[in-house]
Amino acid sequence: MIAAVPPYLLKPEMAETILDMEEGPQVAYHLATNLHECARIASLSGRQQALEIGKLAARLAAKPEPKRISAAPEPVKPIKATGSTQKRPEDMTMDEYAKWRNAQMQKQRR
Numbered sequence: 877m878i879a880a881v882p883p884y885l886l887k888p889e890m891a892e893t894i895l896d897m898e899e900g901p902q903v904a905y906h907l908a909t910n911l912h913e914c915a916r917i918a919s920l921s922g923r924q925q926a927l928e929i930g931k932l933a934a935r936l937a938a939k940p941e942p943k944r945i946s947a948a949p950e951p952v953k954p955i956k957a958t959g960s961t962q963k964r965p966e967d968m969t970m971d972e973y974a975k976w977r978n979a980q981m982q983k984q985r986r
Contacts, residue, residue, distance in 0.1 A: 881907060885914045889922045890929060899933040906936060 886907070894900045894907075907914040917928045965973055 881911070881914060885911060885918050887918050887922075887925065890918065890925050893926050893929050897929070897933055899937050902936045903929060903933050906932065 890907075894903050897903060907917070913932075917925055917932075920928060962976075963972065965976065968976060
């Protein structure tokens with residue numbers, strides 16, 4: 877990423893400082909994608925450049941990683957039983973069927 881930055885925006889002292897840092901790749905990427913900040917730092921003296929790059933590295937290191945979105949499907953929602961626990965007419969005894977049918981007919985009359 878450092879090579880993508882125009883040479884007038886990236887002073888040799890800045891490049892050396894970035895290459896010597898543990899967070900160098902993150903700093904280089906940030907400066908390559910934020911040329912206005914790179915130009916601001918390049919306009920400073922050598923010592924101030926190193927200080928600003930150090931501050932930038934600390935800020936980037938403190939930034940939490942973006943939350944990763946899982947490709948897993950949503951959890952299954954449990955099915956709740958609704959309705960009656962009534963037997964099906966074909967599973968009823970004759971007495972149960974007669975009682976059930978009489979109750980149905982009384983409801984229809986109302």
